Amino acid sequence: MKRKIISALLLSLASTAQAASYTAPSVITNMTVGRDFARVKTQNISSAEGCSKSEWYILDFNGVGTPEMYSMLLAAKASSQKVHFQLIGCHLDYPKVTHVYNCENSQCTN
Template identity: 35%
Template sequence: MKKISFQIFFACVLGVCMLPKAATAGQWTAWFPAHVVYIHSNEHIYFQLNPTTSHSNPDGCATQGWYIVKPDNKIADRIYKMLLTSKASGKKVRVYLSGCYDNKPLVHHMMLWN
């Protein structure tokens, strides 16, 4: 029994070590006010933060400077409201990125600075 448990444990550890980079944890951006907010007819939210600085792109997505929120993100409507608040007030947001979609860094979470 101990031998089987050890083999299962070893297989799990080995499997985690061999995961591709895309499966690793994402990254938070720096704090910036929203610069451009764009809603497409495909229901995706596209946006830019400060266009004059380098942007976070932890997974090396092909498009730099634009971020995307997919409509199946359960908090997409709240992310959109936070982006509009940031755009209207100049308050800063910070987004959590992990993976690429439509060649852009994919947003999963957002924080709004008061």
């Protein structure tokens, strides 16, 4: 009986997990910041995650690791370094940034 309950719980967790999408490495062209989120635009921005808006990526300040990701974005913008993002879901109808990579290629092998 315990196995059936555990299996059912694991199955329900697996079905609610969202798949991530990834952007191509690109230079940040514009940023805006407000009280609850930052918007980021890159040279090669594209629609992702099925969000209705695709002009910006959103970094929600209520997420885990947000101060560190925001610091990386500011440093990359100031130095014109390429970044790319892991995106999961939408926030305010824009793709939501959940991980920031600061490297030249998508595998970060540079």
